[in-house]
Amino acid sequence: MPHPVSERNIPVRDDDAISTRALRWTDGARAHIQRLRVPGPAPLAGVALLCLLIGLLFLAFQVRAIFSAQLQQEYIGLVLEAVERADTARASALALRDASTSDTAHRAAYRDARIEFAARLASLHALIISSPAPAPALPSSVLLPAADLKAASAALDSAYLYWRAERERASADVRERIVSVSHTLIALSSIVFGVLITALGMYAKRNRQLVGLSSEFEHASLHDAMTGLPNRRKLFAALEETAEHLGDGTNAKRIAVLYIDLDGFKRVNDTHGHRIGDEFLIAVSRRFRQTVRNSDVVARIGGDEFAVLVREFSSDLELAAIAQRIITCVAETDGRMDLSLVRASIGIASYPDRVTDYWRLVAAADDTMYAVKRNGKNGYAFASPAA
Template identity: 60%
Template sequence: MLAAVSLLCLLIGLLYLALQIRTIFSDQLKQDYAGLVLDAVQRAEGARAVVGVWQQAPGESRRTAQGVRLARAELTQRLDSLAALVNASPVPAPRMPPAALAPDAPLNGIDAWLATASAYWRAQHDVDSADVRLRIAHVANLLIALAALLFCLLLAALGLYAKRNRQLVGQSQEFEQAALHDPMTGLPNRRKLFATLEDAAENWHEIARRNDPAASPPNKIAVLYVDLDGFKQINDSLGHRVGDEFLIAVSRRFRVSVRKGDVVARIGGDEFAVLVREFSKAAELGEIAQRLIACVIETDTQMGIGSVSASVGIASFPDLVDDYQRLVAAADEAMYHVKRSGKNSFAFAVPPE
């Protein structure tokens, strides 16, 4: 609404500015026209002065008479030019009486009319000049106001753009959050897990390329695949709402139990995975697996179910699995080996022969 009002004010200001500029040109033309008339009056007054000089010449010689006649002819010509300008005036102005244009017109009448015309057109010239200066001042002030308004509009547009950009960034983050995270538990999903695994593997390869061959190799990467034993019984006997509550509760415990740099993801259903970005000994992975199993048992005990445990499969790169893209599948196979062997435990993937 503010932007619309500002734009309307800008359009009105531009229209007013155009009208003022047009009026300035009109007043300037009037001022120039008054200047032309004043020049014509001055030339006529000069011709009238020449006539007076010849009339005051001593004697009645033929030369004096000839000078008076030529001076009167010049005065008549100047008066004709002046009359043409005055009669063509774009604004109402005193007209020259026809009697003043006669060759033998009284000089005192011509003097009176020239004095009247000079006073009128000088006043008109001054009025037009004052109007031009005043309108130019108005235009300058209006330009300053329009510049300020444009600046405000620009700031408003930048503000709206920044606000919209923040909204788009927020929506993008929301979409990314929805695309890469499980909506119920808030954990990263399978897609996010594989993307993080790829980043960790690229970082491992980069460190391996930079290291001295004689130095210690970079830390290894591992994936722990977790499947909940007996979870189906919760949904069948207690309902999916209780099953969802169990998954949410165990997810919270998983996040607390792992290290800060590790990633817990929900693969789907009652299956989870933990990406260990770096470790040095297999015992570390065993400890993590035991904590994950403990999280499931603690959740089961707290909710009073008494039938849920966890089977964990562990695969590491590059010692057990030489291709990081097979880490999740190898950990999944190790997890199924645990299930076939009695559940509620963990096992490492078997290296390929």
């Protein structure tokens, strides 16, 4: 602490000594001030440029962070969508478990609901472990249909709470960074206007690139890479969309699935090599697309198995004609490539006359196709009404 000042602490000076000391201090201060020159335009411009560069670097860092946060938000959105789908499957399982009915159909429905719930949890688990940032995965013990439903529900609830918190955190981070960017823009508005236009152009270009990449990724996830046909996921999406617009009463439409297996295709790969086998699949896929109507969906399920979703038909004769054309396509393609090995077995299932649940159309057609293979192959058959 400063000591208190009293008259005893102040030395006694005469006027001449004080004047001499003051004069010396004034001369020294004047000489020092003269050595400090006022900066000219070039240094000021350099300082302004340095401030601009610092501001631009800060803005670039923040914009990049916002892009990363936006991508993170999109990923979190995908995870939360998977959680919602799993929650829907869980609700179905819980409703069937708590129902009082105990007949065989109810038990089968409950078993199917548990299998669907386990499949949704497995999809959610696969999405979580692919996260670019470390995230708690679902316990492997809850990914099986036989897992404890209470434990699986607790794991799903925990995942929902975690990813919802992550979404809120990411949103708060985006908002905070946007506020920082706005403050910086206000401070540098006089010199950053032109650069801001460029940054907005870059932002729009980046968004277009992201949209293009998203479209490419979506197309790749829904189509077979070799043949270009829709895959199983796309087939089921088209099946669900078609079933939702069938109508009721006398105006109700019927839909059908033709499940196709190429008999003898394995011998093509074994005898002529996989290159010839791939060429055959590509050629027959092209013929399939040309054979069916534009409104119908031809999908490659995997390997040498295909499926055709007929969005509307009038009679079984129409389905039989489609099946016969497909068999002919396979035989003609085999003949053009001089293989004499490949034919087709086709199972046909229709909704709602033969199959009462459209989700089982593909499975029913698949089972019927195997019945055709057991009965001699190279033909088609319709699923029984009990399928």
